[in-house]
Amino acid sequence: MKLPITCIILTFNEENNIENCLKSVFHLCDEIMIVDSGSTDKTIEIAKNYTDCIFYHEFENYASQRNWALDNLPIHNNWIFNLDADHRITEELETELLRLFQEGIPDEVSGFLISRRTIFLGRWIRYGGHYPTYHSCLFKKGFGRCEDKLYDQHFVVTGKLIKVKGDIEDIITDSISRFIARHNQWSTLEARFITEKQKSRKNHELIRGNPAGNPIEKRRAFRDLYYCFPLFLRPFVYFFYRYVIRLGFLDGKEGLIFHVLQGFWFRFLVDVKIWELRRSSSGLE
Numbered sequence: 001m002k003l004p005i006t007c008i009i010l011t012f013n014e015e016n017n018i019e020n021c022l023k024s025v026f027h028l029c030d031e032i033m034i035v036d037s038g039s040t041d042k043t044i045e046i047a048k049n050y051t052d053c054i055f056y057h058e059f060e061n062y063a064s065q066r067n068w069a070l071d072n073l074p075i076h077n078n079w080i081f082n083l084d085a086d087h088r089i090t091e092e093l094e095t096e097l098l099r100l101f102q103e104g105i106p107d108e109v110s111g112f113l114i115s116r117r118t119i120f121l122g123r124w125i126r127y128g129g130h131y132p133t134y135h136s137c138l139f140k141k142g143f144g145r146c147e148d149k150l151y152d153q154h155f156v157v158t159g160k161l162i163k164v165k166g167d168i169e170d171i172i173t174d175s176i177s178r179f180i181a182r183h184n185q186w187s188t189l190e191a192r193f194i195t196e197k198q199k200s201r202k203n204h205e206l207i208r209g210n211p212a213g214n215p216i217e218k219r220r221a222f223r224d225l226y227y228c229f230p231l232f233l234r235p236f237v238y239f240f241y242r243y244v245i246r247l248g249f250l251d252g253k254e255g256l257i258f259h260v261l262q263g264f265w266f267r268f269l270v271d272v273k274i275w276e277l278r279r280s281s282s283g284l285e
Contacts, residue, residue, distance in 0.1 A: 002030035003101045005138070006077040008069050010035050012059065014085035015042040016174060022050040024089040028097065031077055035069045043085075061189075063153050066146035075141060082137040082146075082155065086171045090117070093166025097138075100164065110159030111139030113215060117167040120258045121176075128248030128259050129241075134215040136161055137168070147206045150189035154207050154216055161214055176257070183266045191273035194227065195281075231271050239264035 007029040011018055025032060032051040036044060037059035047054055057068050066082060083089075093114065115132035118125040125131065136144065136157045144157040173179035209221030226234055239259065242248045248259040 001098065003028060003079070003097060004077045005029040005079045005081050005097075006031040006033060006073075006075045006141075007081040007083060008033050008035060008066075008073065008075075009083050009085055010037075010062075010065055010069075011039055011043050011047070011085045012037045013039045013041045013043060015039075015046060017085040017171065018043050019046050019049075020171075021083060021085050021087055022047065024087075024094075025081070025083070026050055028089060028094050029081060031075070033069070033073050033075070035065060035073070037065065061150060063146040063148055063150075066153075066155075070145065078141050080139060080141055080144070083168070084170075088169040088171065090167050090169060093164065093168065096165040108160045109162055110143040111136045111155075111157035111161045113161050113163045114138060115167045117169050118258075119169055119171045120173065121254045123252065123254035125251050125255055125258055127246060127250045127255065128243060128263065129246040130248075132167070132215070133219065134163070135168070136216060145205070149206060150193045151186045152190070154220075156205060156207055163215075176261075179261065183262065184269065187266060187269040187273055190270045191277055194270070195274055195277045231275060232268070235264050235267040235271060238267055 005028070007025045009018070009021060009032070011034055014021075022032065031053065033053040033055065034044075034047045034051060035055050035057055036047075037057060044054060053073075055069075055073065057065060057072075059065055070080070113134040113136055115134050118130055118133075136155045139155065139157045140159075143159055144155045147153050147156050173182075207216055207220050209224040210217035211221045212218075213221075226238060229237060242263045243259050248255055248263070251258065
């Protein structure tokens with residue numbers, strides 16, 4: 001039984017990922033749409049085995065690509081599921097969604113909070129506060145937008161959100177070199193966002209941190225608190241919190257690599273780039 005859900009998947013040279021992603025949603029969603037930004041590998045060839053709805057749009061940033069898709073694709077269903085090519089729908093999540101749609105979703109519900117399970121070098125990263133991480137990536141058409149943020153974007157959904165059982169597996173890397181290269185790019189985006197936000201104080205359409213809110217708002221509040229700590233000190237504090245207090249060491253060797261690189265090195269690199277941007281803007285370089 002397929003559900004009246006349109007699944008939108010963003011791609012760019014994802015021949016190693018796209019088939020497993022499509023297999024995980026093919027029997028669940030009755031409409032699958034690919035938005036590609038110029039793949040030169042076999043991504044499109046593989047995708048054509050699962051859907052004819054393949055579109056091209058030049059990539060500017062993740063938020064723009066997501067919102068272009070929401071605004072321009074000929075979406076026929078009332079529910080939209082936003083995924084990346086390295087995501088997989090678990091059997092538990094598929095079963096839960098089938099149950100919810102069969103029983104009937106209350107009219108006041110406009111979206112679902114779905115947890116993401118990080119898979120790093122073949123290991124599920126369960127500790128360090130990294131699981132569960134919720135995303136509102138499944139929502140009613142017209143009720144959700146991707147927030148205007150350069151890195152770590154979430155969907156802003158109007159109306160009631162409910163948690164569902166089951167996860168989306170996020171296969172975040174196929175090599176350490178790629179992981180480092182991508183996080184180097186993302187650190188630049190995060191540093192730019194933080195610097196411009198602190199300088200301009202503009203009202204962006206962002207999820208606001210709220211310690212008493214839903215899991216996404218609580219996590220954003222924690223992120224806001226993190227940026228209140230002094231530059232360069234906060235990565236050390238954060239890594240200790242993640243690896244020791246939140247038991248990240250229980251994730252084994254893969255967890256050690258992940259928490260050091262993603263929880264310390266990446267955050268330290270963001271601070272270095274914030275420091276560099278501030279020096280440049282003050283005329284010290």
